[in-house]
Amino acid sequence: MPLKNTQIVSAAQTKFGSLDMSLREMFAEAVDKATVEAGVPKSEIQAAFVGTFIPEMLVHQGHTAPLLLDYAGLRGLPATRHEAACASGATALRAGIMAIESGFYDTVLVAGAEKMTSVTTNEATEALAAAADDQFESSVGLTFPGVFAIAAVAHMQKYGTTEEDMARVSVKAHKNASTNPLAQFQKEITLEKAMTPRYVAWPLKLFDCSPISDGAAALVLTSTEKAKQYTDDSVSVIGTGQASASMNLADRRELTSFEASVVASKNAYKMAGLSADDMDFAVVHDCFTIAEIIASEDIGFFEPGKGAEAVKEGVTALDGDRPINPMGGLKAVGHPVGATGVKQASVVYKEIIGAAGPNQIAKHDTGIMHNFGGTGASCVVNIFRRSDA
Amino acid sequence: MPLKNTQIVSAAQTKFGSLDMSLREMFAEAVDKATVEAGVPKSEIQAAFVGTFIPEMLVHQGHTAPLLLDYAGLRGLPATRHEAACASGATALRAGIMAIESGFYDTVLVAGAEKMTSVTTNEATEALAAAADDQFESSVGLTFPGVFAIAAVAHMQKYGTTEEDMARVSVKAHKNASTNPLAQFQKEITLEKAMTPRYVAWPLKLFDCSPISDGAAALVLTSTEKAKQYTDDSVSVIGTGQASASMNLADRRELTSFEASVVASKNAYKMAGLSADDMDFAVVHDCFTIAEIIASEDIGFFEPGKGAEAVKEGVTALDGDRPINPMGGLKAVGHPVGATGVKQASVVYKEIIGAAGPNQIAKHDTGIMHNFGGTGASCVVNIFRRSDA
Numbered sequence: 001m002p003l004k005n006t007q008i009v010s011a012a013q014t015k016f017g018s019l020d021m022s023l024r025e026m027f028a029e030a031v032d033k034a035t036v037e038a039g040v041p042k043s044e045i046q047a048a049f050v051g052t053f054i055p056e057m058l059v060h061q062g063h064t065a066p067l068l069l070d071y072a073g074l075r076g077l078p079a080t081r082h083e084a085a086c087a088s089g090a091t092a093l094r095a096g097i098m099a100i101e102s103g104f105y106d107t108v109l110v111a112g113a114e115k116m117t118s119v120t121t122n123e124a125t126e127a128l129a130a131a132a133d134d135q136f137e138s139s140v141g142l143t144f145p146g147v148f149a150i151a152a153v154a155h156m157q158k159y160g161t162t163e164e165d166m167a168r169v170s171v172k173a174h175k176n177a178s179t180n181p182l183a184q185f186q187k188e189i190t191l192e193k194a195m196t197p198r199y200v201a202w203p204l205k206l207f208d209c210s211p212i213s214d215g216a217a218a219l220v221l222t223s224t225e226k227a228k229q230y231t232d233d234s235v236s237v238i239g240t241g242q243a244s245a246s247m248n249l250a251d252r253r254e255l256t257s258f259e260a261s262v263v264a265s266k267n268a269y270k271m272a273g274l275s276a277d278d279m280d281f282a283v284v285h286d287c288f289t290i291a292e293i294i295a296s297e298d299i300g301f302f303e304p305g306k307g308a309e310a311v312k313e314g315v316t317a318l319d320g321d322r323p324i325n326p327m328g329g330l331k332a333v334g335h336p337v338g339a340t341g342v343k344q345a346s347v348v349y350k351e352i353i354g355a356a357g358p359n360q361i362a363k364h365d366t367g368i369m370h371n372f373g374g375t376g377a378s379c380v381v382n383i384f385r386r387s388d389a
Numbered sequence: 390m391p392l393k394n395t396q397i398v399s400a401a402q403t404k405f406g407s408l409d410m411s412l413r414e415m416f417a418e419a420v421d422k423a424t425v426e427a428g429v430p431k432s433e434i435q436a437a438f439v440g441t442f443i444p445e446m447l448v449h450q451g452h453t454a455p456l457l458l459d460y461a462g463l464r465g466l467p468a469t470r471h472e473a474a475c476a477s478g479a480t481a482l483r484a485g486i487m488a489i490e491s492g493f494y495d496t497v498l499v500a501g502a503e504k505m506t507s508v509t510t511n512e513a514t515e516a517l518a519a520a521a522d523d524q525f526e527s528s529v530g531l532t533f534p535g536v537f538a539i540a541a542v543a544h545m546q547k548y549g550t551t552e553e554d555m556a557r558v559s560v561k562a563h564k565n566a567s568t569n570p571l572a573q574f575q576k577e578i579t580l581e582k583a584m585t586p587r588y589v590a591w592p593l594k595l596f597d598c599s600p601i602s603d604g605a606a607a608l609v610l611t612s613t614e615k616a617k618q619y620t621d622d623s624v625s626v627i628g629t630g631q632a633s634a635s636m637n638l639a640d641r642r643e644l645t646s647f648e649a650s651v652v653a654s655k656n657a658y659k660m661a662g663l664s665a666d667d668m669d670f671a672v673v674h675d676c677f678t679i680a681e682i683i684a685s686e687d688i689g690f691f692e693p694g695k696g697a698e699a700v701k702e703g704v705t706a707l708d709g710d711r712p713i714n715p716m717g718g719l720k721a722v723g724h725p726v727g728a729t730g731v732k733q734a735s736v737v738y739k740e741i742i743g744a745a746g747p748n749q750i751a752k753h754d755t756g757i758m759h760n761f762g763g764t765g766a767s768c769v770v771n772i773f774r775r776s777d778a
Contacts, residue, residue: 022524047631056445060528062519063474066633066649066766070640076652078631079767080480081472085452091469095484102491130451135411139449242436242467244455251459260455263465377455378468 003271006100007227007234007387009220010038011346016215016334017184023052023059023115023216024071030216030339031072031111040220040230042072046105048079051092051112052338057127059115068113077109085131085373086287088112089217089341090380096221097237097382106226112343113216114336124212128337131374133247144287145209147249147375149201152290154255156203159305161293163203167194168311169289170207170331176318177328179358184213184334208289213334217343227387233353239272239383241265247377256305258376261298265370268381269300276300279383280363281322281351283344284370286329295370296324299381323361326351341371341380348384365389392660395489396616396623396776398609399427400735405604405723406573412441412448412504412605413460419605419728420461420500429609429619431461435494437468440481440501441727446516448504457502466498474520474762475676477501478606478730479769485610486626486771495615501732502605503725513601517726520763522636533676534598536638536764538590541679543644545592548694550682552592556583557700558678559596559720565707566717568747573602573723597678602723606731608738616776622742628661628772630654636766645694647765650687654759657770658689665689668772669752670711670740672733673759675718684759685713688770712750715740730760730769737773754778 012033014026021029035042050065061067065079082092089112096110116124125145129138132147155161171194177183194207220230227234243263246252252259269275282301286292293307301322302310310316316324327333327347330340348367350356356364365386372379401422403415410418424431439454450456454468471481478501485499505513514534518527521536544550560583566572578596587595609619616623632652635641641648658664671690675681682696690711691699699705705713716722716736719729737756739745745753754775761768 054445054451056443056519059523060519061523062443062472063521063636063763063766065473066763067522067636069633070635075635076633076648078653079473079633080484080631083451083470083472084454084468095469095487098484098487098491098493101493102487104487104490127445130445130449132452133456134448134450242469244458244465244468246459246464247452247456259465264467374452374455377452 003101003238005223006097006237007222007224008237008349009222009227009230009234010034010040011219011349013182013217013343013346014215015182016213016336018117019214023055023113024068026214026216027068027111027113028072030218031109034218034220042074044107045074045077045109046107047099048074048077048109049092049096050079050081051089051341052081053083053085053088053114054127054130059118084378086337087341087371087373087378087380088338090371093341093345094240094242094380097240100221100223107220107222109218109220110342111218112338112341114338115214116212116336117214121212136248136250145201145204148288148290149204150249151255151294152203155290155294158256161308164195165308165312166208166289167191169286169292170194172311172317173325173329173331176326176359177332180327180333183328183332184211185332204288210287210330210335213336215334215336215339217339217346219342219345234387235349235352235384236387237382238385239268241267242380245377247374249375257294257298258372260376260379261295261370261372264379264381265299268383272383278366279368280366281326281361282324282368282370283347284324285372286325286331287335289331292324292329299368299370318359318361326356326361327359344369344371345382352384352386392490392627394612395486395626396611396613397626397738398611398616398619398623399423399429400608400738402571402606402732402735403604404571405602405725407506408603412444412502413457415603415605416457416500416502417461419607420498423607423609431463433496434463434466434498435496436488437463437466437498437500438481438485439468439470440478440730441470442472442474442477442503443516443519448507473767475726476730476760476762476767476769477727479760482730482734483629483631483769486629489610489612496609496611498607498609499731500607501728501730503727504603505601505725506603510601525637525639534590534593537677537679538593539638540644540683541592544679544683547645550697553584554697554701555597555678556580558675558681559583561700561706562714562718562720565715565748566721569716569722572717572721573600574721593677599676599719599724602725604723604725604728606728606735608731608734623776624738624741624773625776626771627774628657630656631769634766636763638764646683646687647761649765649768650684650759650761653768653770654688657772661772667755668757669755670715670750671713671757671759672736673713674761675714675720676724681713681718688757688759707748707750715745715750716748733758733760734771741773741775
């Protein structure tokens with residue numbers, strides 16, 4: 001069934017980075033920006049869908065939805081926390097979409113946040129490992145840099161992808177983020193710097209890895225009828241897809257493509273009645289540089305094995321034919337896990353309405369976002385389009 | 390808007406208790422019982438909505454939805470974990486309801502599970518405390534027995550409720566559970582035993598507290614059109630409400646009623662076009678005996694302050710005029726947190742279709758379930774009715 005009714009009328013994020021703010025403070029800031037500061041009174045919000053990944057281990061706090069709502073001045077609303085590891089934000093968004101499409105609500109808040117610098121980097125890595133299969137992966141020492149290193153090696157072996165190819169993704173991310181005031185790293189890097197052999201898990205080096213970040217993001221969804229009340233610049237949600245896969249990498253048929261990404265994007269395209277060729281740009285889940293290359297193939301932007309070449313040729317650059325992660329991606333903007341999927345939606349929204357400033361893409365009517373969790377055991381793909389397109 | 394389209398076509402739970410099974414094994418058993426063993430082929434399930442509260446701290450595992458689905462033979466489906474502390478199960482159910490009502494899917498799985506005996510009782514109490522406000526409550530030593538003891542004292546002061554009144558809730562729960570083969574405690578207790586002064590947090594004694602439990606529950610929702618394909622005995626979801634409140638008890642206007650329960654039940658009644666008087670029975674969240682008394686008042690079964698009297702007069706007994714927790718409640722059946730809301734729905738379903746065996750209520754066309762999280766910072770209330778009623 002095609003989606004008919006859901007519009008994004010505002011979207012915002014806090015600065016990402018190591019912030020001197022608590023989880024609840026960041027969340028409240030993002031909500032304020034996406035509501036009152038964007039012309040949507042808080043009194044209009046009827047329900048909230050919240051993405052957080054692992055606040056239990058990072059800030060010793062579960063049951064985050066009512067707590068964060070309260071601090072954002074929205075005490076009392078129906079509010080649930082949605083979790084699918086690094087795809088938590090997009091699963092909250094998808095729940096919000098269903099809430100609008102079902103007719104339950106006219107106006108809802110979707111928000112995500114994570115406070116990660118409250119613990120040491122080792123503790124954060126340990127907490128993130130809860131997204132892998134504890135019985136077969138994390139308990140035997142396989143944490144996420146290692147898991148994605150396995151995927152990188154497989155891609156190198158099968159397609160000849162090189163460390164330099166991956167480093168180029170990082171250079172592009174930092175270039176795009178250099179003009180994004182909300183990015184954790186607003187600094188270009190050279191290919192030589194990206195190739196600095198500070199290995200985290202061979203072949204992945206420091207600059208292949210997204211950072212530990214604090215941050216929050218929020219957006220407001222409304223029914224089409226209601227949208228006009230808030231803005232002439234709304235963005236339609238025209239397709240959404242979600243899929244899962246085995247948690248354990250050992251159970252996958254292949255390591256150079258993530259099945260959940262392929263299925264989720266196929267379903268999103270089908271719902272939208274469009275194909276990858278109809279997308280003007282993409283925002284994909286680049287938790288590691290190899291993840292962006294694989295995602296660009298999995299969502300059909302490039303043939304399997306051709307993602308690295310596209311980066312090399314500048315096709316995915318801000319001024320390329322098929323821009324990917326135009327604001328800087330997880331790599332350079334930061335990756336406060338629960339916020340990421342919501343922030344990705346916010347990037348697509350801003351590009352589509354032409355509010356991306358120095359990061360504005362030339363052709364920006366239709367965009368796709370790809371948010372995945374773990375080593376792709378969860379994936380959500382959404383397609384947005386200018387409402388008057 | 391009234392709900393028109395969602396039916397429960399099957400529901401099941403594992404035995405609750407200290408089980409020699411892992412989280413994934415229990416989940417798979419509940420799913421098998423609610424699908425293949427109930428005549429719903431797994432191949433018909435299109436998406437899954439999973440409730441778990443705090444597997445991160447109990448079994449060192451996040452990202453539970455795809456993992457559990459895989460072990461239940463449903464690898465690949467769209468699957469999100471929903472968390473709202475002890476209301477996690479019912480928030481997953483509510484998401485499933487929206488998924489059907491929105492037209493996204495015809496047939497979905499809703500399931501919840503928690504493995505709690507993997508840690509010590511102290512560790513479990515610490516993990517459960519993540520449902521309270523870490524900044525103002527849990528970090529200063531206020532865990533859940535203490536929080537509900539505060540509510541009990543307030544109720545005693547305002548309404549004259551006694552320790553014996555609370556003990557009677559426990560006696561009723563154990564009586565009902567004595568004929569429930571899936572209950573953790575299948576043994577009647579005397580009022581004298583319930584009054585044994587083993588205080589956990591005065592005035593709450595050992596028998597006022599629900600236990601630490603392992604267990605899982607699952608149910609299948611379908612559209613009305615699809616339901617006939619599986620059973621002639623489906624149950625309609627006719628109303629649902631959800632609300633939140635401040636996490637911190639200190640921010641509440643009153644302690645003898647939980648505002649989120651009042652709002653969620655009002656919204657559920659409104660959606661169903663019915664009132665409390667139209668309900669034949671209720672399944673409420675009796676994590677502590679005082680919680681059942683307060684819930685019975687909050688959902689409108691009894692006037693504020695009259696809940697204890699109703700228990701004393703046998704009104705809420707299995708053969709009373711307004712039975713509450715006919716299978717034994719959290720107190721005696723057990724409380725594997727993520728499973729609880731789904732198990733509650735399963736109890737209402739079984740009573741309505743007349744499959745509750747020795748625990749069958751005489752008048753059972755319409756039932757209400759009340760599942761809440763934390764000290765009522767989250768609450769979900771659902772109303773179900775015989776499809777041909």
